[in-house]
Amino acid sequence: MNQPSLTSLTVQVLTISRCDRWQARQRLQDLNIPCHCLADGRLQVEINHPIAILQLRSVIQQLTASRTDLIDWLDQCWQTPHSLSSDS
Numbered sequence: 001m002n003q004p005s006l007t008s009l010t011v012q013v014l015t016i017s018r019c020d021r022w023q024a025r026q027r028l029q030d031l032n033i034p035c036h037c038l039a040d041g042r043l044q045v046e047i048n049h050p051i052a053i054l055q056l057r058s059v060i061q062q063l064t065a066s067r068t069d070l071i072d073w074l075d076q077c078w079q080t081p082h083s084l085s086s087d088s
Contacts, residue, residue, distance in 0.1 A: 009047040013060060016043060020063045027059050 016024055021043045028035045033055060034046040047053055062070070 011045045011047055011056065012038075013043040013045060013056075015064060016060060024059050024063055028056065031055050031059075 013021070013024070018041050021037050021041070024043055025035055025037055028045060031052075033052050034048070036044055038044055045056055047056065061073075065073070
């Protein structure tokens, strides 16, 4: 299956505190997603692949969501039926 191509998209994250943006920046760089912190407090992220959008969302969610929200999200993941194999 071919994945859709994405030329490049620059996203500026505003919903993250200044202290958390450095942690987000480090994690995104660990994932090989180009990003940097701007002087005005924004985190600028360059998206070059559709999976990078999901990874960005996950990183930001882990830093901004409450513990209760993260637990609820994880519970939903465990309850979601998966059809990854064609055994049926």
